[in-house]
Amino acid sequence: MSTTLAPLRTPTFTWEWGRRTYVMGIVNVTPDSFSGDGLAGQLDAVVERARAMIAAGADVIDVGGESTRPGYTPVPAEEELRRVIPAIEALADAIDVPISIDTSKAVVAEAALKAGAHIVNDIRGLSADPEIAAVAAAAGAPVVIMHDLKIETEDRLIPDIVRELSLRIERALAAGIPWEHIIIDPGFGFGKTAELNLVLLRRLRELTVLGRPILAGTSRKSTIGRVLGTDPDDRVEGTAATVALAIANGADIVRVHDVPQMVRVARMTDAVVRGWSE
Known part of the structure; x- marks a missing residue:
């Protein structure tokens, strides 16, 4: 729990860290999502899914147009734009919670922010495209900076993540992104x-x-499948365990596919970890 952090304030939303866990619902507009939930080209279904997630308690909707599943094929910016911009435009007109764009490309982030997104969620931690930090800074958009580099041994796990995320935070600050607009993701x-995860x-x-x-993004990940021997669409209990443990160990946001179940998990865990009043 981050009980001493200043709130994240933007013109459209405020998140007060430490009071509760925020839930990010995943909306994939890809044809090859590892979890089989891709909605490429299905705008009505995108809006319907997002509304259902919000009704179940999601605080933010994360839209992604490029799969990062093991062995994925990189998507050109033009194709990623074709997938995500109509979806974000449709969501901006239909929902009243923040929208994040899951991308590592500056051109996609810039177009998405203009289309109605509020947050840039970069799994490459502002490292793949040197312009993406400046795009977020110019728009006043908060950023999620993830760690994605290979780590070989347990003794290097935390030191390497801390060192690399520190460098990426410095890059964000140098580009003009305010300290309070930075969120970190250790990159499960x-x-x-699997053992290191x-x-x-x-x-x-x-x-x-x-x-x-x-931010902790453990939802339906392959580590859960390795431990339980289940397919991506049969990992709700494993995800629930990881979400509860992530919150108990300091997570402020959880990024999930199964929003109704994980909102309940987050609320129950918050009641234990952060305190509860009826």
Whole structure:
């Protein structure tokens, strides 16, 4: 829990860290999502899914147009734009919670922010495209900066994540992104073995040394499948366990597919970890 962090304030929303966990609902507009939930070209279904997530308690909707599943094929910017911009435009007219754009390309981030997105969620941590930080700064958009580099051993896990995220935070600040607009994501499943992902979840609180709110994206990840022997669409219990543990170990936001179930998990865990009053 980040009980001492200043709130994230924007013209359209305010998040007060430490009071409760925020839930980010995933809306994939790809044809090859690893979890089989891609809605490429289905605008009515995109809006319907987002509205259902919000009704269930989602605080933000994350829109992505490029799969990052193992063995994925990179998508050109033109195709990513074709997928995400109509979806964001449709959502901006239909929902009243923040929209985040899941992209590592500056041109996509800029177009998405103009179309109605509020947050840039970059799994490459502002490193793949040197212009994306400046785009977010110019728009006044908060950023989620993820760690995605390969780590080989447990003894290097936390030190390497802290060092690399520190560098990426410095890059964001240098581009003009305010300190309070930076959120970090340790990158479960990116550059880490299943064993290291489990250690990362166990040691997540150590990342609070960076002084920024933490987003945990464990939903339906392959580590859960490895442990339980289940397919991506049969990992709700495993995801629930990881969400509860992430919150107990310091997460402020959880990024999930199964919003109704994970909102309940977050509320129950918050009642234990953060305190509860009827």
